[in-house]
Amino acid sequence: MKAYKIYVGGEFLQTEKTFDVINSYDNSTVAQSWMADQYHLEKAITAAQAVEDDLKNMPSYKRYDILMQIVDGLEEKREEIGRTIALEAAKPLVYALGEVDRSIQTFKIAAEESKRLPKEYMSLDWTAAGSGKEGIVKYFPIGLVAGIAPFNFPLNLAVHKIAPAIAAGCPIILKPSTNTPLACLALAEVIDKTDLPKGAISILPMDRQTGNQLVTDERFKLLSFTGSPQVGWKMKKDAGKKKVVLELGGNAGVIIGDSADLDQAVKKCVVGGFAYAGQVCIHTQRIYVHENIFDAFTEKFVESVKQFVPGAPDNPKTQMTTMIDEYNAQRVEEWVNDAVEQGAVILAGGNREAAYFEPTILTNTRKEMKVCALEIFGPVVTLEKFSDFDQAIHEINYGDFGLQAGVFTNRIDEMNTAFNELEVGGVIINDVPTFRVDHMPYGGVKESGLGREGVKYAMFDMLEPKILVKNM
Amino acid sequence: MKAYKIYVGGEFLQTEKTFDVINSYDNSTVAQSWMADQYHLEKAITAAQAVEDDLKNMPSYKRYDILMQIVDGLEEKREEIGRTIALEAAKPLVYALGEVDRSIQTFKIAAEESKRLPKEYMSLDWTAAGSGKEGIVKYFPIGLVAGIAPFNFPLNLAVHKIAPAIAAGCPIILKPSTNTPLACLALAEVIDKTDLPKGAISILPMDRQTGNQLVTDERFKLLSFTGSPQVGWKMKKDAGKKKVVLELGGNAGVIIGDSADLDQAVKKCVVGGFAYAGQVCIHTQRIYVHENIFDAFTEKFVESVKQFVPGAPDNPKTQMTTMIDEYNAQRVEEWVNDAVEQGAVILAGGNREAAYFEPTILTNTRKEMKVCALEIFGPVVTLEKFSDFDQAIHEINYGDFGLQAGVFTNRIDEMNTAFNELEVGGVIINDVPTFRVDHMPYGGVKESGLGREGVKYAMFDMLEPKILVKNM
């Protein structure tokens, strides 16, 4: 069986504590890895601090070269890493390969942004006090970054912390999910072959206790966390003096107006609702359709969804497979049953078999039900009709979250209203909320997060401005 | 009778050649002024060059203060200057006062932009050759500017050259139209009372021959001309080494789609078509209405236009009065008759009395007719129907000009098509092409011009970048 060593300050190490990574589709063991403990974390911190000055003073062409070396390395191992993601995360191969491609793109963006760090040049002579003076503002690396990544995009959501860190000149210690650490450790192998100074990056699977130190240790200057709201907001409290960026979840919704292109809307909603079994932060969880087209939409949508056939993640034809583990499939089942007991109607799916939960469409829901109000993080979609656009906006805004929202419409006034009124980080016109490209600002409001990622936005939080007040 | 001296290098002078400024409404003499000749121009150039270094090195707070002193001065004389514009340009008082307000706004924008000259700070270490080097780019005043302004906005179109010149730190010699030099000379009186170094601005009415020197003299570093296409393009050829900005005319059109708000469209088109008797570069000359709403639009539009009653320009109730002179009214009459002979139908207006030409609506026109293809610069509008949006785009794009276009629509796809396909400098959604605010980029493509105005855009052409390559 393959084994992935952890990457500590430039060395690949085994520790005393091993663990297995499981493919939830067939409960097979994908590979073995090791847990870091406090000793390894300390080693990683020391190694990181030793290269801080090197990273800070590295000319941009070297940062660019290193990041493009990673691009090349990932392109070479695309198939292998794609397959690893498929197995460790139970992600259909086509999506897993797509994730590798996106990570390549994320590194490429970072390579380009490393040459374009924010810089300002300003006149200061707006009053006599500043006469003869000018300011130039340069952004310096903030220092050591702690990154914590979730299981659902084992590679790309880690890369959204690692790539900006390299581009910004910060060392980073990243904790992958212990469910899915393999792609990240494979990335470490790629990075290790580049000119990046050893120690700049460590990839450490670790237990909760060791992980806590990422939050509390004052030697970290930024904590960048992607994961669940409860955990994230708790971390903000415990983070001491460091900056905190939180990319949390939501219950994203989409509005389909009566001027929409129906076929396009159906097609996009199928993907938004069920790709990777809905285990996506911007999963299309709630669909509101204008009453004029509700029936037509429903018919086509239900039909499309019913054709899904479960399959093994590493089968290139598989569209949907098991959830990350049976525990979560049970949780989803419970929430669906709960909704049905309170009056919701199942239009498709609703059944579970071990870790597999059928793609499920509910209607007759109420906004207080768990399937609406909480983040389901599973292959379940609610489908409701509306008569008035403002009412649909109001529904989407209900609740604690605000990540992204989609609006299918050909009306300028609806687009304007949606942009002005929806309480989210992103409003996607004529696409599902699940849309993301890797250089756009991405992140939520309300309980969905704090700050933005998207390479240059992530870099911004890894940089500290310093002004030089100089003579003209 | 009031007399306005010309403003030469900080002095108010009379010359040997006097001339009268006429109110075309009643042929009364508004005031007297004087013509500059080569001697005065030389004097102005010498005075301008003497203060170039002062202007270049003036801290931004002083530029700001001077520009805000002008704002205060204009606010104080708002009524007086408004009345002057009304009389010299035969512009209804309400529009004349509006023009003063816009000039105040233009100076205010320039005051703010003077503190925000473009500035760049960039890393140069994208290759080893640039290692250890950085660039800071500062924009320095280009030197002496020649400005030539037209009659139709005697104040604000001159201000769109003067205000940016002060903000950028360039001296400027401005030639107003000899039809309408008074508001500009009144502005000179305001400016003369500020802290602006004498010589930085001269306002010189002049004959064609002297004016030619503004074009050919190599001591001017920029020629900024607003006027007719034939004159403008000829100047570009004769301008020697200097930069040239041309703000010329057009035959702007508007498309009214069937999703438009009809009443809003009618109301805006009445203003766009007939304000200041259509003597506006972005006059709404051609209206294309979707066949579904063509009849309804036509009825309301014709009805609105028929209510216009001519009046004296200085009567606050007057909506429309005479054109700038009888010669131009005759020209418009000829073009309209020409069109009618070729099959056009008059829906309203069509008659002339001395310099007054009735607000006129034509239909059944063809795009080759002068009233469509050339810039009419008079109170005439053509009104045609279309069935297909792309066809309407095609109509608008026909011909030599491309200044701005309006599109009334609530459809996102129509907005996108219009923005991508219309060959103009500005696409105005749900308003007429006549829309302009003073800080937006403004200018045409094709034969409608070269470059952009709009304060910071005008300033950009008055500045020359210089890079400092420095050690990091």
Add this chain to the structure above:
Amino acid sequence: MKAYKIYVGGEFLQTEKTFDVINSYDNSTVAQSWMADQYHLEKAITAAQAVEDDLKNMPSYKRYDILMQIVDGLEEKREEIGRTIALEAAKPLVYALGEVDRSIQTFKIAAEESKRLPKEYMSLDWTAAGSGKEGIVKYFPIGLVAGIAPFNFPLNLAVHKIAPAIAAGCPIILKPSTNTPLACLALAEVIDKTDLPKGAISILPMDRQTGNQLVTDERFKLLSFTGSPQVGWKMKKDAGKKKVVLELGGNAGVIIGDSADLDQAVKKCVVGGFAYAGQVCIHTQRIYVHENIFDAFTEKFVESVKQFVPGAPDNPKTQMTTMIDEYNAQRVEEWVNDAVEQGAVILAGGNREAAYFEPTILTNTRKEMKVCALEIFGPVVTLEKFSDFDQAIHEINYGDFGLQAGVFTNRIDEMNTAFNELEVGGVIINDVPTFRVDHMPYGGVKESGLGREGVKYAMFDMLEPKILVKNM
């Protein structure tokens, strides 16, 4: 005796708890004011939330007008408010008037920035996934802001929270220092007369317990605190989900190289070291002089400082007066005595009389002494020599703080080294660290703070980006 009512949601109110504001120079009572309690805070929050939508949707020209109305109001009351600051803060009148002028400038900058909120427009088609899509990013007001301001600049440090809040469209509740609430309440009177919707601003002197709610209440979306490090960092922990900006103190230092202009350096250091008795966040606390010019500098500096004569704050000739209270003067005395006991030598000053502490220069200090390592916030300066520039850099970087630093030099290499190596928010060349103009980014690193102020920088934290992904 004059009494200043508190300003609660648009109303000037008295409460049950009154308190006196004292002039520390003669212990006279300047005026009376009132304490807000939880009831008033609740009233202020409710009023603020009621106008959130109005503020968000207010066109920029209205925001501009309101902010310029405040400018006009302050200009009218300049003398009165200046005198109020002088008395409540024991600040020499000339500095107090300077503070009013700076507040006027801060509002003016905010007026201009309100029209220039950050906005982005980007292509999203960097991969096929984004084909046909573009992004526009608009920054929306974050919601209700809690501001906490210190005693030392009773007006301008509050204005640095209030003006950006108005510009950004956020309501704000501001707690002034209870030592110096009067200028702020006078500002409230100015604001109350403008078109700003009532409730957008409340000014509430309050006790610690009520103040805590500004930190913990989740209805506030941003806490902006200016004050001491201990209090500030504790607040970050307790702030829940809201964003936190901290402007804390430091022990700012200056390096005087042997290529420096000596007279300029002496003159600036006198002001930086003793203006407002050193009660300034960027007070010039530590001076390092190159050995070649150390003696010459010392002689001139000591001489200059010895000429200070204490006077009443409202006397226009007074350069220095009492500290904010006797307690603090005693603290400073203690620290100085402590240093002397450990070997420091007094070159000037060193004596206390009630709340007055003489302008004091120490030498022979060591960097661990309180007078070096902590923020003295009093009229005490340490003066040491260095032989090697890097060593001086090292001295400045020693310790927990990093706000600003000054460097007097005519050497490019020293300037570059200083900018790259000094661990501060701002490096001021040929001026003291005490230099600040109100539109520059201002704030510290290490324990000196989190985030930046300086109008547009402060606004940035009051805004939340939202992307509209649209069709091209």
Add this chain to the structure above:
Amino acid sequence: MKAYKIYVGGEFLQTEKTFDVINSYDNSTVAQSWMADQYHLEKAITAAQAVEDDLKNMPSYKRYDILMQIVDGLEEKREEIGRTIALEAAKPLVYALGEVDRSIQTFKIAAEESKRLPKEYMSLDWTAAGSGKEGIVKYFPIGLVAGIAPFNFPLNLAVHKIAPAIAAGCPIILKPSTNTPLACLALAEVIDKTDLPKGAISILPMDRQTGNQLVTDERFKLLSFTGSPQVGWKMKKDAGKKKVVLELGGNAGVIIGDSADLDQAVKKCVVGGFAYAGQVCIHTQRIYVHENIFDAFTEKFVESVKQFVPGAPDNPKTQMTTMIDEYNAQRVEEWVNDAVEQGAVILAGGNREAAYFEPTILTNTRKEMKVCALEIFGPVVTLEKFSDFDQAIHEINYGDFGLQAGVFTNRIDEMNTAFNELEVGGVIINDVPTFRVDHMPYGGVKESGLGREGVKYAMFDMLEPKILVKNM
């Protein structure tokens, strides 16, 4: 013998008129090529216009991919194209390979900039007239570009027109120098293999008469010329309505202050003065050295230069070889003799053998001499002393040109003065004026040019802004 076909609208063609490309070192024929005539130009124009819409609407990821395909193609053919440049231009191989590397870098920059076309998003509601409106400004390709490139950098100066054109979405027809067309035609072979639509690029060696059509034909929307001042300024006059960018020559100078690092200065000046026999627009022609170090500098400089040994261009050890042709070597000889007759003294070199002119240092020159006042474009440097920095600035500014200037100094005040006072496009601190990296803004003032190149700056002139005024 190798033959290079011309590249016409996507086809490689022979014409009726062939010509030989000569290696001036040994008068051998490098290769054969063909002249385009009006027929081929017409064919190229037609092909270009046919793909204008495709280019305009091409998503940025495709532009990026095409440009990176060119990068890959050039990397593959680096040695071959380097050798071609060496032979056709008589350029030492090491510099010829360096030029290929820079062209690769130029395409790489263009690839990145193609995703970052300028874009603006602005509020328009600065007055009530703009209430409810916003502007988004997008930059569209201007249309067909005519490019004319010189002999001295046969590849990279053509690439500085071609790469931005592809990035901006404009078709381009490029005329290389008929002395050195081969590298450009080799590039055409690389481009032909990419996904760039055929017709987007044509490379046409042509006679003067056909070349004139590039200037006068109104179907070209931009003329971008790199070459001699006389030709360039004449073209501006004849260019009709199109935009014109001129990258012309100069007599660049450098100031070496007494705080400079002498060895660094000598080393840089040797390269700046004699690399490629001074046939560089920013050739270091004039050196002004502070009197304190003049003798020391002179000794080291003369010594370095005397070690030059002529060699064949394709010998990797050659530092300097023949000039482009004997005619130019004779011209340089004449100017030098002329100077000597007027009192100049030769410190090194001064002799000619066929097309080879020795690296030559003159002193005792006067600024009116041809070797000072005109662009020598040969391996000749003048060396003079100064006592006062301002005087040195004055010397540099003397004359008609203003491309770049170098200043060796460690003084902040000298750096500031130089930046503020030198009338050039670029001031290079601690390096020669010959410094250029390919993404910096590059271009001259006075008679040295109009506009800037440097990829994104070149792109700016290939783009036309269009504003969409939309509802908020």
